Amino acid sequence: MTLKLGVPSKGRLMDKTFDWFGRHGITLQRTGSEREYAGSVDGVDGVALVLLSAGEIPRELAAGRIHLGVTGTDLVQEKLPDWMRQVRSIAPLGFGHADLILAVPKCWIDVETLDDLDAVAAQFRANHGFRLRIATKYHRLVHSHLSAHGVADYQLVDSQGATEGTVANLTAEAIADITSTGETLRANHLKILKGEPVLKSQATLFASRMADWDPTARAAMRALGAAMGRDDATDGVFQ
Numbered sequence: 732m733t734l735k736l737g738v739p740s741k742g743r744l745m746d747k748t749f750d751w752f753g754r755h756g757i758t759l760q761r762t763g764s765e766r767e768y769a770g771s772v773d774g775v776d777g778v779a780l781v782l783l784s785a786g787e788i789p790r791e792l793a794a795g796r797i798h799l800g801v802t803g804t805d806l807v808q809e810k811l812p813d814w815m816r817q818v819r820s821i822a823p824l825g826f827g828h829a830d831l832i833l834a835v836p837k838c839w840i841d842v843e844t845l846d847d848l849d850a851v852a853a854q855f856r857a858n859h860g861f862r863l864r865i866a867t868k869y870h871r872l873v874h875s876h877l878s879a880h881g882v883a884d885y886q887l888v889d890s891q892g893a894t895e896g897t898v899a900n901l902t903a904e905a906i907a908d909i910t911s912t913g914e915t916l917r918a919n920h921l922k923i924l925k926g927e928p929v930l931k932s933q934a935t936l937f938a939s940r941m942a943d944w945d946p947t948a949r950a951a952m953r954a955l956g957a958a959m960g961r962d963d964a965t966d967g968v969f970q
Contacts, residue, residue: 732945732947733778734779734947735799736798736801737788737792737801739785740782740784744801748824755960757774757955758772758773760773774958775954777954778955785803785806786806788802789806792811792938792941793939793941795941799936799952802937804820805831809869818937818938819967820937821937821938823935827932828931828932829933830911831873832910832923832929833923834907834916835921835922835924837922838920839922843925844924844925844926847924849884852882852885853884862885864887865887865907866902866906868908869907869909872929873887873907890906890908894906894907895908899920940968952965952968
């Protein structure tokens with residue numbers, strides 16, 4: 732079986748992934764037009780390029796339909812409940828850095844930390860009769876983080892659009908979202924809570940523990956590991 736390598740299908744993530752593999756002597760390129768999700772791999776035998784959205788890659792890894800995939804650690808940990816059983820992190824790629832953070836309105840001058848948020852959330856419920864709303868696309872990660880820090884009086888509301896705008900639109904009182912520079916947050920009059928973020932994310936090469944690692948795929952994986960200078964690339968991957 733040909734080893735299938737899933738890579739983001741467009742934008743800076745695709746370009747930087749191509750560059751990263753190129754520095755390791757492996758040429759990835761799109762074939763055909765941008766509407767065609769086809770590509771080629773040169774420099775190592777037995778590898779096929781699969782172009783997908785970054786959000787699809789965790790699902791395809793978990794289903795075993797691709798052997799390797801490049802996507803953000805935030806997407807893997809959010810979309811896969813038991814991610815360490817399903818995939819293994821092979822190599823952080825050094826780009827796509829972003830933090831999953833919690834942010835509140837700048838005018839909340841007494842709210843700087845999670846402890847402050849917990850106190851405000853309790854008072855908010857007492858005053859308004861419903862829990863403080865936090866808009867996010869990352870329900871699993873945010874719930875786990877808040878629970879670990881003892882924050883209880885809140886509700887997560889789903890955001891599939893511009894999360895930073897939900898506070899101004901009065902559909903949430905706070906947000907949890909990915910940010911790299913914080914500029915959009917500042918433009919929307921929000922401030923990041925102090926302390927460690929919910930998650931530090933970056934583009935990472937993951938291997939599926941669920942895929943069919945037949946002899947051909949194993950040989951290709953070993954060749955990729957050698958090209959990357961990662962003798963441990965196959966550790967804990969093959970069943």
